[in-house]
Amino acid sequence: MKLPSNDDFAFLLLTLSLCLAASFLLSVLWPTSSRKERKGLPPGPLYIPVLTPIFWLRRSLFDIEPILRRFRVEYGPVFTIRLTKRPAIFIADRGLAHDALVHSGATFADRPSDNQASRLINSNQHNISSATYGPFWRLLRRNLTSGIMHPSRVRLFGNSRRWVLDILFSRLRSRAEADGGVVVVMESFQYAMFCLLVLMCFGEKLDEKAIEDIEAVHRSLSASVVKSNVFSFFPKITKIVFRKLWKNIVAIRRRQEELFIPLIRARRKSNNQQQQQEDGSSVYSYVDSLLAVRLDEDNGRELTEAEMVSLCSEFLTGGTDTTATALQWIMAHLVREQHVQQKLFDEIKAAVGGAPGEEISEEDVQRMPYLKAVILEGLRRHPPGHFVVPHTVSKDVTLNGHLIPKGAMVNFTVAEMGWDEKVWVSPMEFRPERFMAGGEGEDVDITGSREIKMMPFGVGRRICPGLGIAMLHLQYFVANLVREFEWKPVEGEEVDLSEKEELTIMMKYPLRARITPRMATN
Structure with a gap:
């Protein structure tokens, strides 16, 4: 994260430097409590x-x-x-991560307190990813997993996936025609995922302008979230120094509420579930499930509109950014490693035929083991986040002989665990075959319940509740994209796998590829 400007940083440095001598003096004169706290902690700088x-x-x-x-x-x-005063513990070993997240799952399942900016965005930690581990979190998570992510619910969105696939194909064809067959895919992937998740969230097919407005505020908020970490340090000072950033976050949140609350109210007004069938225009939505939530520990109250806005924002973030990012990385490797793309296309032809135009369905992808191997290899090699959302412990606990004190922030090095040379042969290579019979990932459990070999969705009680639908969407879109188009590098260009951080770990140079309709060559 970079500071908003050099002037701001210079001012902050000057202000904080005035406190430096006093800070050192205090640490020397009254060291007892801090030294007791450090005793037994894992080593560090x-x-x-x-x-x-x-x-x-x-x-x-x-x-x-x-x-x-x-x-x-x-x-x-x-x-x-x-x-800060609170230590940050990093766990960089898959065995110890398993001990923490599975064997001691309840102890490590809590979340640290957020800064003021994050609390504004998540309604004082009233969403699934940031809520304190307890009854409120269980209620929200259970509502998501049973209300909208349950396989029976997911199947009801079959027509919606087909609709979004048509949108994606149309955008790719249009861009290819405008640029001699060359497409830059990420914008189209993001828009398609957004169309699908907005429909799943609000239950309506909104027009293009409405979707673009929601997407724009989502992008602005996501960018602000990355910068908002500055408010975790000396909040009384940084809120003054970075007042422009603070005001911008407040304005973006206000705009998000202006867009979401009318949709929530309209859903409440017309919420007759017997009429909300999968007819292509109105489906049972995430908002429908939120409207039915009652907080027993809070006198049975309903969720507030602000809380529902935060939960809808979380839903869109979890289903669009991570999926679109993973999809781009996977397609980049299929362009780069043409033999992998050909092997996948051969499997598709054997399973459903090679003629484009007809949808490869949810049931079809279940018969394609190499497709699943391609997806798993993409997630292993390029997990959307290199770290999970930080955990904290609810009590003092010992791990590997070290004290993890209550309230400490605990981080897990997700990417490094998926690249462990003790588990994976040539881990930085893209080889889907490692997940086939005889490969080192043949029996991999991405939930990490047995052991951790990779953890792109996290592990334990805080594992991503959208794991199943994410895998389905990746398999569905990759299979259909490969059967519809042949993907090749642009002449004279190489696919660059350099990374950059936004809300997820993205390609530094967005994928450019030459696409050709399969009907022209097969």
Whole structure:
């Protein structure tokens, strides 16, 4: 994360530097409590009051990955970085991650307190990803998994997936015709996923302008979330120094409410579930399920409109950014490794025929093991997030002989676990065959319940509740894209796999490919 401007940073540095001498003096004169807190913690680099937070303030988790790898070698598989008074523990070993998230799952299932900006966005941590582990979180998660993510519900969106697939094909063809067969795919992937998730969320096929408005505020909010980490450090000061950023976040949230609340109210007004069948225009939606939620521990009250806005925002984020990002990475490898694309197309032809135009259905993809292997390899090699949302522990606990104190922020190095050379042969290569019979990933369990070999969706009680639908959407769209078009590199260009961080880990240089309708060549 970069600061908004050099002037802002200089001002912050000057302001905080005035406190530096006092901070050192206090740490020398009254060291007892801090030293007791440090006793037994995993090892880590020296913490210098004020200066250490400033050092990390200018960096995102993506930026510090090389530093974390060095710390892993220097300090071992569990180490501590002190950013504030609360230590941040990093676990960089898949066995220890399994001990924490599975064997001690309840203890590690809580979330740390958010900064003020994040609390504004998530309604004071009243969404699934940030809520404290307890009855409220269980209710929200159960509502999502049974109300909208249950396989019986997912099947009802079959016509919706077909509708979105047609939108995606139309956009790709239009862009290819305009640029001699060349497409830049990410924008089309994002828009298609957004169309699908907006329909699943609000139950209506909105017009293009409405979807673009929702997508625009979503993108603005996502960008602000990355920058909002600055408010975790010296909040009283940073809220003043970065007042423009704060005002911008407030304005974006207000705009989001202006767009979402009328849709929620319209759904409430016409909420007759007997008439909400899958007819192509109105379906049972996530909002429908939220309208029925009652908080027993809070006198049976309904969710507030602000809480529903936060939950809808979370739903769209979880289903669009991660899926579109993974889809682009997978298609990039199919363009780069033509033999993998051909092998996948051969499987598709054997299963459903090679003629384009007809949809490959949800039932069809279940008969394609190599397709699933391609998806798993894409998620292993390019997990959408290199770290899960931070956990915290509800009580003091010992892990690998070290104290993990109550309230400590705990991070897990997701990407590194999927690239472990002790598990994966040539882990940085893209080889779907490793997930086929005889490969090292043949029996991999991506839920991590037995052991952790990769954890793109997290592991344990906080595992992503959308795992099943994410896998379905990736298999569905990859299979249909490969049968409809032949994907080749643009002449004179190589597919660059460099990464950059936004809300997810994306391609630094968006994929450009030459597509040809299969009917012209097969």
